[in-house]
Amino acid sequence: MPGSAFEVLRVLVVEDNQHMRSLLRSLLNSIGIREIHEAANGTAALDILREKPCDLILSDLAMKPMDGIDFTRDVRLSPRSPNPFLPVIMVTGHTERHKVEAARDAGVTEFIAKPVTAQSLFARIAEILERPRAFVRCESYFGPDRRRKAQEGYPGPWRRHGDRQILHVP
Amino acid sequence: MKKAELIPPGDYPQMAGKSAATKMARALRAPETAARGAQVIQEAGSQLRLAVHDYVRQLEDALGDPSLVFEKAHELRGFAETAGLSATGRIASGLCRYFDEMEKLGTAPDAAVIALHVSAITRAARAKDEAGRMSHAVVKELAALVAHKLAETKAAR
Numbered sequence: 001m002p003g004s005a006f007e008v009l010r011v012l013v014v015e016d017n018q019h020m021r022s023l024l025r026s027l028l029n030s031i032g033i034r035e036i037h038e039a040a041n042g043t044a045a046l047d048i049l050r051e052k053p054c055d056l057i058l059s060d061l062a063m064k065p066m067d068g069i070d071f072t073r074d075v076r077l078s079p080r081s082p083n084p085f086l087p088v089i090m091v092t093g094h095t096e097r098h099k100v101e102a103a104r105d106a107g108v109t110e111f112i113a114k115p116v117t118a119q120s121l122f123a124r125i126a127e128i129l130e131r132p133r134a135f136v137r138c139e140s141y142f143g144p145d146r147r148r149k150a151q152e153g154y155p156g157p158w159r160r161h162g163d164r165q166i167l168h169v170p
Numbered sequence: 171m172k173k174a175e176l177i178p179p180g181d182y183p184q185m186a187g188k189s190a191a192t193k194m195a196r197a198l199r200a201p202e203t204a205a206r207g208a209q210v211i212q213e214a215g216s217q218l219r220l221a222v223h224d225y226v227r228q229l230e231d232a233l234g235d236p237s238l239v240f241e242k243a244h245e246l247r248g249f250a251e252t253a254g255l256s257a258t259g260r261i262a263s264g265l266c267r268y269f270d271e272m273e274k275l276g277t278a279p280d281a282a283v284i285a286l287h288v289s290a291i292t293r294a295a296r297a298k299d300e301a302g303r304m305s306h307a308v309v310k311e312l313a314a315l316v317a318h319k320l321a322e323t324k325a326a327r
Contacts, residue, residue: 004197005190019214019221020249026210031203055185062244085182093248096270114248115259118207126195132184138174145176 006032010052013038014045014059014071015091020116024058024091027118042071049075049082056125061092061099068092069106076107076142084142085135087128091116107143109133211252218253222246226258226295229288239284240269246291257294257305261287261312268316277323287312 011028013036015021025036037052039045041063048054057075061068072088075081090103093114100111110124133144186194197203225245232238243265250259265287272279290312294305 005186005194006197009185017221017245017249019218023211023214023218023249023252026214027207030206030210031198062241083183087185093244093266115251116211116249117252118211119204122198122203122207126198129185129191129198130195132179134179135177135182136174137177139172141174 004032007034009033009056010035010054011037011056011058012045012048012052012054014040014042014057014063014068016040016060016063020060020091020114023116024121027116027121030118031122042066042068042074045071046074046078050080053082054086056128057086057088058091058121059088061090061094061103068108069102072103072106072108072143087132089121089124089128091121104146105141105143107141109144212254215254218249219255222250222253222255222258222295226292230292233285233288236269236279236281236284239288240266243269243287243291250295254300255295256301257297257309258291258300260309261291261294264309264312264316265291268319271316271320272323275320275323275327280319283315283319286315 011033013021013024013028015024015038018040021038021040025038028036037048037054039048042059043066045057045059046066059068059071063071066074068090072090075086075088076084087109088107089110089112090108091112091114092099092103094100095113103111109128112120112124135143136145185191225242229239229242229246232242243262246262247259247266250256250262265284268283268287269279290308294300294308297305299305
């Protein structure tokens with residue numbers, strides 16, 4: 001997509017498999033994204049993030065020495081994080097429930113189970129663009145709101161400041 | 171307990187302004203965008219298949235070290251299908267599931283079950299007719315074996 005709106009986006013791909021990194025880069029290129037940074041693990045990714053501003057992160061889960069969960073936690077919580085609100089899409093073959101929950105609790109925005117398809121990747125990016133989620137800050141968590149749906153007729157208790165406004169409750 | 175603070179999307183920096191974001195999302199959902207992406211994956215196929223074969227060799231070498239087998243099987247589960255080797259990916263996925271279930275049961279995985287999967291992955295990845303009937307039958311048989319072994323392990327607890 002030459003001359004497209006995507007040209008302004010900057011993406012960081014964090015993946016230890018060089019072939020997968022290259023495939024993700026090609027997929028991002030196909031929609032017109034030009035500024036793509038690559039890192040093979042969370043530690044290297046944090047170094048890049050501090051140098052180069054990014055708008056979106058695609059991260060694998062299992063990497064050494066720092067995995068995608070610790071990396072996401074660092075992006076969200078570290079005082080040195082350049083942008084704790086950065087959207088993080090976790091792209092992984094680890095679909096076990098405890099891993100998915102750990103990723104969610106670290107503050108991952110979206111989750112893609114490998115094998116990756118162009119459609120699944122593009123749909124997740126579209127979702128973040130079109131329906132950005134509120135962020136929650138509490139003693140034990142900082143990250144995108146983990147409640148995806150508003151329960152109709154929910155009587156409370158309202159555990160968050162701003163719940164009523166977000167859910168449009170009178 | 172202190173209430174959590176909710177920060178609405180308008181109160182933190184977004185990837186793009188509202189109208190640009192809507193335009194981009196529409197473009198991302200367009201069938202021609204998906205088709206172009208699928209073409210990219212197809213073009214990367216031969217390179218990815220070479221990488222799968224590398225991982226298969228590493229998987230064979232890892233036999234005897236279950237944690238390394240688990241790691242390599244996860245890599246294969248992750249991108250064998252993207253490389254167009256669907257049977258290889260499905261067998262690797264079955265092996266990962268077996269490891270996960272055994273971990274939940276707190277029991278060491280059976281070396282014979284691992285060896286059978288590794289052998290099947292190797293054969294499938296090198297077969298001319300990778301996704302053919304034979305591979306489909308092997309996937310089914312291995313799934314039945316895993317189900318049987320898991321039932322056996324649960325019964326023995």
